[in-house]
Amino acid sequence: MKPAPFAYLRPETEDEALDLLREHGDEARILAGGQSLVPLMSMRRVSPAAVVDITRLPGLAEVRDGQVAGAEVGGAEAGGAEVGGAEVGGTEVAGTEVGALVTQYGLEQRAGIDDALRECLPYTGHYATRHRGTVGGSIAYGEPRGELPVVLLALAGRARVRSRDAEREIAADELYVGPYATTLRADELLVSTRWPAAGLGRGSAFTELALRQGDFTLACAACAVTVRDGAIVAARVAVGAVADRPLLVGPAAEALVADGPRAAAAATRATIPGYGDHHASARYRRHLAGELVADAAARAIARAGGAPMTEGGADG
Amino acid sequence: MAEGAPMAEGAPMVERPISIVVEVNGLRRREHVMPRLLLSDFLRHRLGLTGTHVGCEHGVCGACTVRVDGIPARACLMFAVQTDGCAIETVEGLAGTGELTPLQRALHEAHGLQCGFCTPGILIAAGDLLERRPGADRAEIEALLSGHVCRCTGYRPIVDAIERVARDAAGHTARGDHADDADDADANGDPGGPGDPGDPGEAA
Ligand SMILES: Cc1cc2nc3c(=O)[nH]c(=O)nc-3n(C[C@@H](O)[C@H](O)[C@H](O)COP(=O)(O)OP(=O)(O)OC[C@H]3O[C@@H](n4cnc5c(N)ncnc54)[C@H](O)[C@@H]3O)c2cc1C
Ligand code: FES
Ligand code: FES
Numbered sequence: 001m002k003p004a005p006f007a008y009l010r011p012e013t014e015d016e017a018l019d020l021l022r023e024h025g026d027e028a029r030i031l032a033g034g035q036s037l038v039p040l041m042s043m044r045r046v047s048p049a050a051v052v053d054i055t056r057l058p059g060l061a062e063v064r065d066g067q068v069a070g071a072e073v074g075g076a077e078a079g080g081a082e083v084g085g086a087e088v089g090g091t092e093v094a095g096t097e098v099g100a101l102v103t104q105y106g107l108e109q110r111a112g113i114d115d116a117l118r119e120c121l122p123y124t125g126h127y128a129t130r131h132r133g134t135v136g137g138s139i140a141y142g143e144p145r146g147e148l149p150v151v152l153l154a155l156a157g158r159a160r161v162r163s164r165d166a167e168r169e170i171a172a173d174e175l176y177v178g179p180y181a182t183t184l185r186a187d188e189l190l191v192s193t194r195w196p197a198a199g200l201g202r203g204s205a206f207t208e209l210a211l212r213q214g215d216f217t218l219a220c221a222a223c224a225v226t227v228r229d230g231a232i233v234a235a236r237v238a239v240g241a242v243a244d245r246p247l248l249v250g251p252a253a254e255a256l257v258a259d260g261p262r263a264a265a266a267a268t269r270a271t272i273p274g275y276g277d278h279h280a281s282a283r284y285r286r287h288l289a290g291e292l293v294a295d296a297a298a299r300a301i302a303r304a305g306g307a308p309m310t311e312g313g314a315d316g
Numbered sequence: 317m318a319e320g321a322p323m324a325e326g327a328p329m330v331e332r333p334i335s336i337v338v339e340v341n342g343l344r345r346r347e348h349v350m351p352r353l354l355l356s357d358f359l360r361h362r363l364g365l366t367g368t369h370v371g372c373e374h375g376v377c378g379a380c381t382v383r384v385d386g387i388p389a390r391a392c393l394m395f396a397v398q399t400d401g402c403a404i405e406t407v408e409g410l411a412g413t414g415e416l417t418p419l420q421r422a423l424h425e426a427h428g429l430q431c432g433f434c435t436p437g438i439l440i441a442a443g444d445l446l447e448r449r450p451g452a453d454r455a456e457i458e459a460l461l462s463g464h465v466c467r468c469t470g471y472r473p474i475v476d477a478i479e480r481v482a483r484d485a486a487g488h489t490a491r492g493d494h495a496d497d498a499d500d501a502d503a504n505g506d507p508g509g510p511g512d513p514g515d516p517g518e519a520a
Contacts, residue, residue, distance in 0.1 A: 001373045005331035008351035008397050024329065031398075038393040039374035042354070049329045051351065053398060126463025128381050128388040128441055212462040 003041035007050040011057065017189060018164045020052050025186030028052050032101060032137035035129045060101040060136070060191060063110055068095035068158070068194035080156065080236045081253035095157075095196040100136025100189070104148075107135055114197045115303060116154060116204035116222045116296075120147035126214035140190045142175070142182045142245065145216045149176060149246035151206055153238035154222035157195045161188040169194075172248075179244040202226050203303030205296040208240075209288060211279065217241050218280045221292035223264075223299075225256065227306035232257050237264060237297070239289045242272045252293055261297035265290035336400035340365065341409030349396045355389070356380045358396035359406060367407040367436050371465065378464035381437035382406050388444045407436035410443070418481050419443055426477035430468035438464050442478045451486035454479055 009028070011017040021028065029048040031037055032055065040046045054060070096113050107113065108121040108130070124147050125133050138148040139159055151157075152172040159170045161184055175182050184190060198204050208220030219241045226234040237252040255267035269290040274282035333348040340363060349358060356373070359365045359382070371377035373392045380391040383405040410417050416424070419439060429435045438461070445452050445460050452460075457478045461471055 002354070002357075003352040005350070005352055007329040007331055008334060008395070010397075027329065034393050034395075034398075035375060035390075038354075038395070041352075042373055042392070051395075055398065122459070126378065127445065127460045128378065128390055128463055129375055129393070131388045132390070132393065213459050214462045 001042050003038070004044060004047040006041075006048055008053065009050055010053040014057055014059070014162070014189070014191075017052060017054055017057055018162060018187075020050075021187045021189060022164045024050050024052075025188075028186075030054055030140075030189065032140075033103065033129075033133035035125060035133040036137065036141050036143065054189065055101065057101070060099040061106075062099045063102055063107065064097045065112060065197075066095070066097065068093060068097060068196055080248075081234065081250065081257045093196045094199055095194055097160075098135050098193050098195060100134060100140075100191055100193070102135050103131055104133045104135060104138065105130040112197075114151075114155060114195050114204055116151045116206040116224065116300070117148075117195050119206040120151045120208070120220070120222065123147050123208050123210065123213065123217065123220070129214070135193060136190045139175070139193050140182065140184060142180050143216075144179060144243060144245050145220075145241040146246065147206065147208065147217065147220055147240060150220055150238045150240040151204075151222045152193065152195070153246055153248045154206075154224045154236050155196050155204060156224070156236060157193060159184075159190050160192045160194065161190050163188045167191075176245040181245070198224075198303060201228055201304055203300040203305070205299035205303065207292050207296045207299075209292065219285050219289040219292055221268075221289060221296045223256070223293065223296040225297070225300045225304050225306070227301060227304035230306055232260075232301060232304075232306060235264075235297070237268065237293055239268065239272060239293065242274050242285050242289045244275070247272060249293070256297050261294040261301070264297050265294035268293045334397050334400075336397055338396075338399050338401075339403040341404070341406060341412065347396075351395055351397050353396045354392055355382070355384075355394040355396050355399060355404075356391035359391060359404070362396075365406050365408050369433055369436055371433065376465070377434070378437040378441065379434055381440045381464075383440055383444060388441055405440065407439055410439060417443070418484065419446065419478065422477035422480045423474065426473045426480065428469060428474040428477040434464055434466040434468075438466070438474060446478070446481055446485065450482065452478075452482045457482070 009020055011020055028050040029037060031051045031053045104121050104124040124130055138146050157172050161168060170183055177183055204224040206222040208217045210217045221239045224236045225232050235253040235256040237249045239249055240246050249268055249271050251271045252264045252267040256264035269286050272286055272289055274286035276282035331351055333350055335348050337346045356368060356370050359368045368382055368391055369379035371379040375390045375393045381388055382391045384399055385402045419442060423429055441460060457475050
């Protein structure tokens, strides 16, 4: 239970960090909160030759409210669902930009963040681990049971990453490609994440079940919806801990727009692979994920100002 | 690049000892450590501060919880090199004067410990919670304890002890947040109150 030897590198500026990553990216690991990396190293599941400690880099622990680019609920991207012709959001929506080193606990204390984001944070670990664990680390690690990736997917958020020569934004939809695998390159540093906030006619919610709060979840779900004249015109649904990666569930979003939360639950069950371990069977997790989707959807709709169930013509 | 922390220009990527200066419970120490030395092992084996217990060594049990620059941390999830220039608080620092802290006294009085293995981590974490949120309610205390494994007490007396200190801090104001828990209301003489169950998702 002791890590293998490694070289400890502590850059003091972002440029220095990016230089180190360009040079050693493949054999080095970035150390942020360490709440996932250090246990992995102690168990020798990973043994990097070098650890690049980014915790003292300036400017990465800020939270800013403002416009975040390019995110819209629904829209044409895969996994979102939208009623034909409805214009939903723009390419610039109000939101929050969260520096990579902002801790899970720190963000939780912050007023004015999106509802689903606020709701997921208490579940991201225990009191002490949330004081160290970073939002950037949670997104970059891509834990299949992680809450923050699920919410980033549901909100159509984005990750800003930098390498020595370039800066780019990765849409949540393009981030997760396998178990703990993301499209971040080894020479890239995630500098911030962008979280669209709920606005007029938009609502979001997150919910999960874990054996103890702060333990890894049995299943979790996040929904974001846009409601117009009482009817859902666009939706995104994402679930965690039911597959090898955080998952956007396109059919559930379509069912939600067409027939409401119960239909979204059924579509979730029918779509997701489910995954079983000693805590819960795949069948149980599929069922649970469906119920969590229905719950998150109903609350997101209520927050967006829609009727809790669209069936029954309450959308007058 | 931090003094001592980086490798020299062109040096191979090998582990080498790094000089750190830390303040542990108010005492300054300069030490040479290998990067892979966990803070928990540094405290216990190098400094002899064995009050910081090590149960799981992967962040789950909470026994090793300390504070680094006033922020709670699992000592098993930090490398000692990371604490260079930082102030570390361990359980040994709590009753430095020989006088128990209110929380230590409350745990003693409420039978909040038996073997005591979990106690140091709980003292640090709960102490931190009570500092940040002096009137913390029972639900918050229970959520905090979800990160601390206790094999002896069944948790109830620990919750009671922390709540007692929180209640004292809140000036014995009756709190209205566990009206649905008649048992607690009795055991603690808490009259409860018009709880606002509401939609938990909508709280705050
Ligand atoms: C007891 C316990 C319970 C937990 N429960 C949960 C839970 O329920 N849900 C959950 O989601 N998590 C949980 N976690 C993990 C969570 O605490 C971590 O904080 C999170 O997964 C990673 O964030 P970190 O800052 O600690 O990253 P680190 O551990 O430092 O890094 C994790 C990975 O991300 C990479 N990385 C980190 N930051 C960056 C960056 N800025 N750019 C590029 N790459 C980066 C690292 O190289 C590493 O590969 C738990 C951890 C513990 C110890
Ligand atoms: S020993 Fe550190 S949390 Fe268990
Ligand atoms: S008192 Fe023995 S583990 Fe808590």
